[in-house]
Amino acid sequence: MKNRHPLLDRQVELEISGKVAPIRGKLIEFGQDILVIHNGTQFLYIPLIHLQQLRASTREEEVIFEVPEMPFEPYNEPISYRKILMNAKGMFSEIYITGNQSIHGYLTTVMNDFFVFYSPVYHTVIISLHHLKYLIPYNPNVTPYTLTPEQFPLKPSPLTLARTFDQQLRKLIGEFVVLDLGENSNKIGVLKSVDQSMIELATASGNAVILHFDHVKTVHIP
Structure with a gap:
């Protein structure tokens, strides 16, 4: 039986690398290397390597919402960063890496220490596992920029991939x-x-x- 984090199921505030404003929501899961927040509309999967502070929200009494079923969950197994990435393959997602913008698209491949993300804007992007700040999976019926599969087909990477x-x-x-x-x-x-x-x-x-x-x-x- 996994140890229960003292802030689990509570409204929290957390600060992560690269983000000026804190992230607020209900702490849903706390694993060995990743945590899950629900902010009232979306699930955010946040690798612990970028967690700078986690604290109970001072506005807890003001935020009440129902949390839907998680889009993917490694049932009967502890949650982990790599398992979440594997489960997110082929699912329209938003990821935040750096700067003031997110990338929208599909995670296609997970290698040893990087993954491949296919975006309508940037096409094939290779992303270090050490630098993903968070991942937000979208509902299955949502597509990037409302593009049809014909307008934005999910293509295999044109690159020959290495392990690292x-x-x-x-x-x-x-x-x-x-x-x-x-x-x-x-x-x-x-x-x-x-x-x-x-x-x-x-x-x-x-x-x-x-x-x-x-x-x-x-x-x-x-």
Whole structure:
């Protein structure tokens, strides 16, 4: 029998990396490496690695709502980050990684330390498992931007996938890539090399920019 978290089924506030405003909702699950919040309309699956603070809400008496059945749950097994990702494959979802925007689309593949997400905006995006801040699954009858399956077919990745994020980046040497969704112009360019923990990009001006591998959150080819 799993230990019950003292804040389970209570209204909570939590702060996560990269988000200025706290997330509020009812704590539904608390696993070994992931927790689940329901905010009144959506379930948020939040990896614990990005949890900075978790506390009982000071506004608990003001927030009363019914929590629907969870969209997926590893029955009779402890909840875990990897199991949630596996269950989310093929389900229209919203994910938050970095900056001030979310990505909407479908999780297609889960590898050792990254997963592949297919989006109408960015197409195939490779995302480090260490940098996903939260995942929100949508109802089965909801599609991105109300696109029909003909307008937005779920395509297999055109990339040959490696087992690890490091190996995947090495496969893209010589390609024009966008890192971290292009939030910074210095993260857009030709991938020149991956040397241990350092990545070299040639930017629009032709200048070399060196980035640390651990801080690369996403990569996609526009």
